[in-house]
Amino acid sequence: MEWEAVIGLELHAQLATNTKIFSGASTAYGAEANTQACAVDLGMPGVLPVLNEKAVRYAVRLGLALDAQVAGRSVFARKNYFYPDLPKGYQISQYEIPVVGPGHLDIDLDDGSRKRIGVTRAHLEEDAGKSLHDGFGTMSGIDLNRAGTPLLEIVSEPDLRSAREAVAYMKKMHSLVRYLGICDGNMQEGSFRCDANVSVRPVGQSEFGTRSELKNLNSFRFVERAINFEIERQIELIEEGGAVIQETRLFDPDRGETRSMRGKEAANDYRYFPDPDLLPLEITPALIDQVREELPELPDARRSRFVTDYGLPDYDAGVVTASREMADYFEAVVSGCGDAKLAANWVMGELAGALNRAGLDIADSPVSAETLAGLLRRISDETISGKIAKEVFEAIWAGEGDADAIIEARGLKQVTDSSAIEAMVDEVIAANPEQLEQYRAGKTKLMGFFVGQVMKASAGKANPQQVNQILKQRLDG
Amino acid sequence: MSIDAAEVGQIAHLARLDIGPEDAESHAHNLSGILAFVEQLSAVDTEGVQPLAHPLEMTQRLRPDEVNETNQREAFQSLAPATRDGHYLVPRVIE
Numbered sequence: 195m196e197w198e199a200v201i202g203l204e205l206h207a208q209l210a211t212n213t214k215i216f217s218g219a220s221t222a223y224g225a226e227a228n229t230q231a232c233a234v235d236l237g238m239p240g241v242l243p244v245l246n247e248k249a250v251r252y253a254v255r256l257g258l259a260l261d262a263q264v265a266g267r268s269v270f271a272r273k274n275y276f277y278p279d280l281p282k283g284y285q286i287s288q289y290e291i292p293v294v295g296p297g298h299l300d301i302d303l304d305d306g307s308r309k310r311i312g313v314t315r316a317h318l319e320e321d322a323g324k325s326l327h328d329g330f331g332t333m334s335g336i337d338l339n340r341a342g343t344p345l346l347e348i349v350s351e352p353d354l355r356s357a358r359e360a361v362a363y364m365k366k367m368h369s370l371v372r373y374l375g376i377c378d379g380n381m382q383e384g385s386f387r388c389d390a391n392v393s394v395r396p397v398g399q400s401e402f403g404t405r406s407e408l409k410n411l412n413s414f415r416f417v418e419r420a421i422n423f424e425i426e427r428q429i430e431l432i433e434e435g436g437a438v439i440q441e442t443r444l445f446d447p448d449r450g451e452t453r454s455m456r457g458k459e460a461a462n463d464y465r466y467f468p469d470p471d472l473l474p475l476e477i478t479p480a481l482i483d484q485v486r487e488e489l490p491e492l493p494d495a496r497r498s499r500f501v502t503d504y505g506l507p508d509y510d511a512g513v514v515t516a517s518r519e520m521a522d523y524f525e526a527v528v529s530g531c532g533d534a535k536l537a538a539n540w541v542m543g544e545l546a547g548a549l550n551r552a553g554l555d556i557a558d559s560p561v562s563a564e565t566l567a568g569l570l571r572r573i574s575d576e577t578i579s580g581k582i583a584k585e586v587f588e589a590i591w592a593g594e595g596d597a598d599a600i601i602e603a604r605g606l607k608q609v610t611d612s613s614a615i616e617a618m619v620d621e622v623i624a625a626n627p628e629q630l631e632q633y634r635a636g637k638t639k640l641m642g643f644f645v646g647q648v649m650k651a652s653a654g655k656a657n658p659q660q661v662n663q664i665l666k667q668r669l670d671g
Numbered sequence: 672m673s674i675d676a677a678e679v680g681q682i683a684h685l686a687r688l689d690i691g692p693e694d695a696e697s698h699a700h701n702l703s704g705i706l707a708f709v710e711q712l713s714a715v716d717t718e719g720v721q722p723l724a725h726p727l728e729m730t731q732r733l734r735p736d737e738v739n740e741t742n743q744r745e746a747f748q749s750l751a752p753a754t755r756d757g758h759y760l761v762p763r764v765i766e
Contacts, residue, residue: 211736218739227757228748232740236747248736269724276687278761291724325764335758463685468724476730 195433196397199425200405201354201390205367207346207377208321208385209252215320215344216243216286223383231323231338237282243471245270249344252376253293253318254477254485256346259374259492260313262297264482270318270472273464278336279323287347289466292317293475299370300494301362302512311363312351321345340384346376352391352402357421361414364388365516366493373493373518381412388417392424393438403428404438408452410445420445424452496521504534513542519557530567533574540570544587561590569597577601578608582654610657612664615648618656619664622647633669644669672710673703 214221217234234241257264271289294316300308323338348367354360368386371377379386393405408424411417423445428438443452491499493515500511500521514524520541527537545566549559569586572578578586578601589600601607609615622644623630633640648661674682676695679702683690690698744757753760 213736213738213740218734218737220738220740228744228759229742229757230740231747232743233747238747244734245731246736247733250733267730274685278759278764325761326758327763330755330758330760330763332763333753333755333760334763335755336761337758463681465685470725472725473727473729473731474724 197394197425197429198397198399199355199357199421200352200393200395200402201356201360201421202352203350203354203360203364204389204391205348205350205364206321206387206389207256207348207367207371207379209249209344209346209376210378211246211248211252211344213246214342215246215249215318217342219342221343223380225339227335227337228339231341235281235338235342243286243469245472245475246344249318250293250475250477251481251485251488252344252374253316253346254482255374255376255489256316256348256371257294257297258482258486258489259370260294260297260299260316262313262316263295264477265291265293265295266477266479267291268293268317268475268477270469270475271466272469273319273466275464277322277325278334279325279338279341281323281338281341285320285322286469286472287319287466288317293477299363299366301359301366303362304358309353309359311353311359314349314351316346316348319345319347352393357418357425360390360421361418364417365414369493369517373490375490381414384412387412390417390421390424392421392428394425394428394432403432404440406438406440406452407442408445409442409455410447416445416447419447419450420452423450427452490518493518493521500524500534504528504538506534506538510538510542514538517556519555523556523559523563526563527567527570530564531570531574533570536570536573537567540566540587544584548587548591560593561587565590565596572597572601576608576610576657578606579654579658581649581658582606582608585654606655608657609652609655610660612660615652615656615660616664618648618651619644619661619668622651623668630669641665641669672706673699674706675699 209215211221213219214235217232219232219235220230222230234243254264268288268291270286272284273287273289274284276283292315296315297313298310299313300310303309321340321343323336323341326335326337329335350363354363368379371386372379377385381387388411390408390411391405392408393403395401395403406424406428408420411420424443431438442455444455445452497508497511497515500506500515501508506514515521524537524541527541528534531537545556545559545561549556554560569583569590572586573580573583586597586600586606589595589604590597594600595603626644626647629640629643633644644665645658645661648665649656649658676692676699679690679695679699680692748754748757748759751759
């Protein structure tokens with residue numbers, strides 16, 4: 195039987211505010227345990243939560259970017275459960291009326307087509323603290339610095355049909371929240387987290403199968419592996435006559451498998467009710483307009499503009515707009531060198547490769563956009579060839595200075611003097627009479643051999659176009 | 672609407688209350704009485720009335736995103752039964 199996977203994601207984005215969602219305690223990452231947990235965060239008697247305006251504005255930003263309905267009136271609710279890192283015994287969240295209603299996000303599939311993924315809702319809620327199970331003997335240690343950090347939970351429709359699609363959606367949302375400046379997207383620090391609901395059904399069936407919820411998916415790679423494992427597990431289970439049960443499963447990255455978290459299901463009775471400490475949240479059309487004014491250019495719009503204004507192929511435009519930092523960097527290089535296609539090739543090629551090898555983000559690139567533009571200007575004005583430019587790039591990366599300084603110090607300036615190149619060509623032809631004879635007998639692909647020899651003789655500095663031209667004249671003549 | 676002893680047991684479990692079977696029946700009886708009393712509200716015609724999230728006819732005030740809390744860990748942890756290295760200690764909870 196042919197099976198089809200049905201996947202929906204719940205993404206949790208920590209909002210990049212200075213303070214907690216309901217208190218004035220700092221949200222800075224990495225502080226000493228419990229030094230940023232105030233009376234409100236600890237749920238002390240008599241405290242009153244007061245909503246952070248920035249968190250609301252950030253939620254509205256996402257709503258606008260997803261072309262979603264922003265609720266004029268939304269309500270906070272208590273989600274009740276007991277866990278030591280949840281001091282109040284409930285999490286303040288939103289249930290029946292979330293701040294962001296139905297919207298959508300378009301993703302690019304592997305075959306180059308686009309797919310629209312529905313976003314059911316996004317709601318504001320507070321994060322819990324952290325439990326540490328190692329280093330406290332028979333006890334667990336609790337750090338409540340994270341308790342009360344604002345989260346936006348973004349829930350997708352079950353529109354995703356493969357692990358690849360799920361990852362594409364997650365990456366797109368990750369890029370979007372960073373473009374919007376509402377979340378730093380740091381997955382190591384838990385700023386952007388993912389739970390996945392996965393089920394399978396025979397192709398052609400319209401009802402959904404029973405789903406399991408996967409947790410602990412804290413990287414794009416884990417999301418893909420966990421979902422693929424889970425799809426296989428469910429298909430095998432059903433084909434062997436078993437049935438999928440609705441449950442929460444934990445991904446174990448070391449073993450590459452998902453495991454049932456028994457006992458979690460019975461507790462899934464959260465008894466939501468409106469939080470009497472918080473009044474309904476009103477978002478006026480004026481505030482929405484204000485937030486709309488603040489919106490940066492969004493990734494899809496920027497991508498189209500790069501195609502129109504810079505003449506980039508759609509694929510290249512997609513790559514250089516994948517993150518706001520990359521797009522900003524690219525535009526700075528273009529404005530410094532004036533050649534968008536060349537800039538795109540270098541940003542996507544040499545630079546991306548070097549960053550990848552060094553494990554660096556583009557924001558931490560040792561080669562600034564201005565410096566790279568300086569190098570590309572020397573290619574455009576034919577001071578150096580593209581090949582020599584790679585050598586210069588490596589030297590820039592190693593901190594030896596800017597392009598002009600390195601070209602000067604290493605004597606890499608391209609030879610464009612025709613008579614000098616002619617002399618080298620003649621020398622090479624004279625030294626290789628056998629190849630010359632074969633060439634003239636019709637083995638014209640030896641052209642490449644001669645070009646290589648001349649370039650070698652010039653230590654790579656001869657202008658390749660001129661070498662080609664002169665060689666052709668001499669060989670054919 | 673009424674609830675039985677089994678439901679009392681379930682609610683007690685969720686609320687982490689230790690209610691023995693000997694008390695469950697009487698709690699079920701009393702809670703059912705409360706629900707019956709409240710159920711009188713169902714007689715009211717609420718057609719076209721917006722659900723009430725809060726009795727006050729006001730909306731939520733917002734707070735500027737500025738840090739105004741300082742570290743008071745010492746004071747808070749002096750109330751805790753057990754702490755170590757700045758952490759609150761609880762019985763081990765890992766599954």
